[in-house]
Amino acid sequence: MKTLRTVFLLACFTIGVAFTAHAQTQLGGGLIYGSEIEKLGIRAEGIHSINDDFRVAADISYFFPDKESGGGFDISATWWAINFNGHYLFVNQESLRAYALAGLNIGIITAKASFMGESESESESELGLNLGGGIEIPVNTVSLFGELKAAGLGGDGEQLVLGAGVRVRI
Numbered sequence: 001m002k003t004l005r006t007v008f009l010l011a012c013f014t015i016g017v018a019f020t021a022h023a024q025t026q027l028g029g030g031l032i033y034g035s036e037i038e039k040l041g042i043r044a045e046g047i048h049s050i051n052d053d054f055r056v057a058a059d060i061s062y063f064f065p066d067k068e069s070g071g072g073f074d075i076s077a078t079w080w081a082i083n084f085n086g087h088y089l090f091v092n093q094e095s096l097r098a099y100a101l102a103g104l105n106i107g108i109i110t111a112k113a114s115f116m117g118e119s120e121s122e123s124e125s126e127l128g129l130n131l132g133g134g135i136e137i138p139v140n141t142v143s144l145f146g147e148l149k150a151a152g153l154g155g156d157g158e159q160l161v162l163g164a165g166v167r168v169r170i
Helices: 002-019
Strands: 025-034 039-049 054-070 073-092 097-115 118-139 142-153 159-169
Touching: 025 054, 025 142, 039 073, 039 159, 054 097, 073 118, 073 142, 097 142, 118 159
Parallel strands: none
Antiparallel strands: 025 039, 025 159, 039 054, 054 073, 073 097, 097 118, 118 142, 142 159
């Protein structure tokens, strides 16, 4: 549990630094889908432009829990992901941005089981790589985006993650 808290605080700090940097910073959020766990989730992110071609991004993703009950048993599993990525914008126009991304993924799963008042909980984290890309369509200070990435490469939590949402320039 200490590992989960440390990773969460590190992600919040990184996102906070990205949020306060300058006018080329974006805050965003949206929906995600993980192909391996077959779950929908939500994501919050911060992106900071270094120059016209490169930017850094940090996000935290939460996949909706999986719960099962029956015969006196209650079992639930919760998935989180924290990502630190670099974006290379190979198209950077007023009406469209397209980017490749690469970075680190920290996948966290927490499983809880209870039977007749007795409960057990276990958490596990996995480090992996991200590779993918996305598009962004700017509309004034808001951008609509779509992103596809292979997340957790090299670890046990490998999956494709499809995301879509809104980013706001601050």
